[in-house]
Amino acid sequence: MIMRKSRIFALAVIFSVSAPAFAAVESTTYFPELKAVGEGQYLISVIEPGSSGNSNGLAIQPGSVADGEKRGSWVTCKDTKDPNCDFTREYKDGIVGSVVLPRCESASQEHCVDSIAFSVNEGPYTNATFLKNSQETSLMAPDPKLNFPGGGSNSLWRAENAPHEVGTDYVVSVRTGIGFWKIDKGFEYFYLDAVVTPYRPISTADLRNGNNECTFKEPGLCGVIQNFPTNVKVKLNFRVSNQLGGWFQGRLKDPEISIEKFNDRNVAMSVSAEPATVSRFAFPRAKTDFGLKEQGWVENQGSVAISGGQMTGVAAGHKDVFDFIAYHRPFLKDTATGINTYWSLRSTNWGSGSPCLIDKTRVLGIVSTNASGYDGDAPSFRDGSLDYRVAGLHYLPDGKTESLGTYDLVMRSDVARCLYKFSSAPISASVSITGGSDAKIATTVVNERDGWLKLAAYGFTFSEKTLQVKLSQEVVVEPTPTPTPSASATAKPVAKKITITCVKGKAVKKVTAVKPKCPTGYKVKK
Numbered sequence: 001m002i003m004r005k006s007r008i009f010a011l012a013v014i015f016s017v018s019a020p021a022f023a024a025v026e027s028t029t030y031f032p033e034l035k036a037v038g039e040g041q042y043l044i045s046v047i048e049p050g051s052s053g054n055s056n057g058l059a060i061q062p063g064s065v066a067d068g069e070k071r072g073s074w075v076t077c078k079d080t081k082d083p084n085c086d087f088t089r090e091y092k093d094g095i096v097g098s099v100v101l102p103r104c105e106s107a108s109q110e111h112c113v114d115s116i117a118f119s120v121n122e123g124p125y126t127n128a129t130f131l132k133n134s135q136e137t138s139l140m141a142p143d144p145k146l147n148f149p150g151g152g153s154n155s156l157w158r159a160e161n162a163p164h165e166v167g168t169d170y171v172v173s174v175r176t177g178i179g180f181w182k183i184d185k186g187f188e189y190f191y192l193d194a195v196v197t198p199y200r201p202i203s204t205a206d207l208r209n210g211n212n213e214c215t216f217k218e219p220g221l222c223g224v225i226q227n228f229p230t231n232v233k234v235k236l237n238f239r240v241s242n243q244l245g246g247w248f249q250g251r252l253k254d255p256e257i258s259i260e261k262f263n264d265r266n267v268a269m270s271v272s273a274e275p276a277t278v279s280r281f282a283f284p285r286a287k288t289d290f291g292l293k294e295q296g297w298v299e300n301q302g303s304v305a306i307s308g309g310q311m312t313g314v315a316a317g318h319k320d321v322f323d324f325i326a327y328h329r330p331f332l333k334d335t336a337t338g339i340n341t342y343w344s345l346r347s348t349n350w351g352s353g354s355p356c357l358i359d360k361t362r363v364l365g366i367v368s369t370n371a372s373g374y375d376g377d378a379p380s381f382r383d384g385s386l387d388y389r390v391a392g393l394h395y396l397p398d399g400k401t402e403s404l405g406t407y408d409l410v411m412r413s414d415v416a417r418c419l420y421k422f423s424s425a426p427i428s429a430s431v432s433i434t435g436g437s438d439a440k441i442a443t444t445v446v447n448e449r450d451g452w453l454k455l456a457a458y459g460f461t462f463s464e465k466t467l468q469v470k471l472s473q474e475v476v477v478e479p480t481p482t483p484t485p486s487a488s489a490t491a492k493p494v495a496k497k498i499t500i501t502c503v504k505g506k507a508v509k510k511v512t513a514v515k516p517k518c519p520t521g522y523k524v525k526k
Contacts, residue, residue: 056151102152147186317376365411
């Protein structure tokens, strides 16, 4: 179970990302449902988890407790020199936190964002121009003795080649989760979260909805989150610890990934993809109208204060999201309240069913979808197929047009071969959907290149479904080679068989042998 404190943090960061130059404009329409929330109202929503991170933090984690006991308090550490946190001893439960990757300022720098580039209408990628680092968070100095990378700030960029329908400014937020348990190991890495978000800079004097609409906030400046322009692809390049392996999930479409060794501690990772277009699930509801199930969700998942009320819900990849969507589907008449776009990548747990899926020493693959709710882990291997569960609302906001799903699976070729015990011959694939008939689906193995297998399934409609990927490989039967006799072997002549024709009255028989003879009563035909 996710702790209440952790869930509240996840809810809070949904509106936090990063930017310069003012534009006095009306407030965001990215989450218009916020404006409908009044006193005593809750915004019920499927939460996009960790959609950005804009702060560095370290804290001593209190130990877990039994049912009915009260857990201890967290102790905050300003940095590795803070006397509140003693880094000369070991911690059973750990000093844990997250740090933001700064922009790379040299060719040799580790743990940093190298660059971001944009492609428009399938054109070439053009690097964006770095503007500045966000000033919204306190920096943390590196501490090499403890393997602590330091904490930077989100970086702000301008994409001059991107369409200007939403502006040209973007914030890049890449965070890693870290933990300190043993002195001899120092800090260890255990998760990655990377997000690219369009924003519009406005003066805080122009805010219409409090701080909830700010993706980042500096003195006098708010960066208001925006949707991506159409026909844009994003390529993000960064350097990160080689401890961060396994599987990743994302809000991406048509992703490609490249990973190269940077040095003995870091890898250089490049991820390029279109942003995912996700149907929004959000509506206001009075707490006095909550049923027992809704009350339980608020207690277990927590809530966060927003302008005029509270916001609560379940994260898109949480195990409860399928029940959450099914329960609230009638309230929304199976219709989305809006459309949002995201470009995000985050580490996730491996799938079950095979040891081939659980190697943490390297990146194994990325699974991404535009479904409102999805399995928060990697695909699981069951009965010869890789299964992945998704859920969503059937209609777009007009209540008539069907919402169409996307699913991308990029995995190392050797992982697929490990699962199925395949040879090095080419692999093919098929996708089936359980949970309803669906003719609107196009399935393609896009390619197998540079050690990666890439598969995409687009065009399926939503309710609650399981996507089942089955890989196959043509079996080539090699001819059995004729054995070559050894030089010492004594060659023996091979006797040649002949055929004779035998007759007995009108009866005729053919006999084939080295020394053929006619049966009794038959004579050789001359």
